[in-house]
Amino acid sequence: MTSRDGRITIRNRFDTVAQKATRVDLKPQTVEAFDAYIREAEAAMDQTLNATGAFLWSDGDAERTRQVQEGQVVAQFWTGQGPVKVANGLIHDWIGAIFIPGATVTDTLALIQDYDNHKNIYKPEVIDSRLVSRHGNDFQIYLRLLKKKVITVVLDTDHEVHYRCVDPTRWLCRSHTKRIAEVEDAGSAKEKVLPPDTGHGFLWRLYSYWRFEERESDVYVECRAISLTRDVPFGMGWIIEPIIQNLPKESLINTLEATRHALHGKMR
Numbered sequence: 001m002t003s004r005d006g007r008i009t010i011r012n013r014f015d016t017v018a019q020k021a022t023r024v025d026l027k028p029q030t031v032e033a034f035d036a037y038i039r040e041a042e043a044a045m046d047q048t049l050n051a052t053g054a055f056l057w058s059d060g061d062a063e064r065t066r067q068v069q070e071g072q073v074v075a076q077f078w079t080g081q082g083p084v085k086v087a088n089g090l091i092h093d094w095i096g097a098i099f100i101p102g103a104t105v106t107d108t109l110a111l112i113q114d115y116d117n118h119k120n121i122y123k124p125e126v127i128d129s130r131l132v133s134r135h136g137n138d139f140q141i142y143l144r145l146l147k148k149k150v151i152t153v154v155l156d157t158d159h160e161v162h163y164r165c166v167d168p169t170r171w172l173c174r175s176h177t178k179r180i181a182e183v184e185d186a187g188s189a190k191e192k193v194l195p196p197d198t199g200h201g202f203l204w205r206l207y208s209y210w211r212f213e214e215r216e217s218d219v220y221v222e223c224r225a226i227s228l229t230r231d232v233p234f235g236m237g238w239i240i241e242p243i244i245q246n247l248p249k250e251s252l253i254n255t256l257e258a259t260r261h262a263l264h265g266k267m268r
Contacts, residue, residue: 025197026197027088029088030087030088030089034086037084037093049166049172057095057097057211057222058074058097068098075097075249077093083248089201089229089230090230090231091228092228093224094252095223095225096225096252097222097256098220098260099219100219100259100260100263102218102267103214103263104217104219105212105214109163112173117129118141121259122255125254125255126145126146130142139159140158140160142158144183147203147247151200154186155203156181156183157177161175169214170212171210171212172211172212173209176206177207179196180197180204182200201229203228203229203247204227205227209223219263229248
């Protein structure tokens with residue numbers, strides 16, 4: 001049965017396709033391709049620290065520098081115009097930068113390392129957050145994430161985070177997921193955490209690389225986020241593609257904007 005405007009038919013089609021979109025497991029060859037990409041990316045990052053060039057990505061282009069200093073959140077693919085296609089998956093490699101006048105590296109690190117408070121700083125994407133353990137500059141953290149675009153997905157994630165001081169004004173941070181598990185019926189009596197690497201496949205892996213630099217009582221913050229998602233199955237692009245194509249960029253921009261907003265709030 002359909003309504004005169006066809007809305008019931010469209011809704012039924014949406015529900016059917018959405019259910020099919022959940023039937024995906026992470027394949028070993030997809031993990032292997034992602035791990036190889038990460039190794040190559042990290043080797044290139046290490047080389048920039050040993051070179052005499054700019055510490056920050058935003059300093060590598062005059063127009064980019066101007067946009068950041070004017071207060072824009074500058075974000076783009078690290079290379080190319082889209083995600084990298086691998087067997088049964090897509091690698092999303094985004095870089096973003098912001099400028100926070102009046103902040104210090106010490107203030108910035110204190111805010112970001114306040115993991116128990118991430119659920120307030122980075123809501124609504126972070127539903128819950130918790131520091132599990134800390135040993136010096138090494139952290140184990142838990143985040144419950146909300147991914148919402150066409151379909152709402154809740155994820156339980158465990159992260160390993162390491163900070164490194166380059167010099168008193170420059171710091172690095174490397175964060176990567178140890179576990180990502182989709183949560184069905186989150187927050188209800190029927191809540192169920194699925195095994196890792198099953199479910200919708202909208203986020204299988206996430207590696208984040210931060211750089212912080214303080215200059216004359218101002219701070220520049222950059223984050224390169226490399227994530228792994230499912231690919232776009234034939235015939236389901238209309239529902240899957242907007243989610244996995246747009247969410248990585250939106251998540252990076254929202255994270256950087258929320259960081260700046262929270263630091264401005266502390267400086268008032």
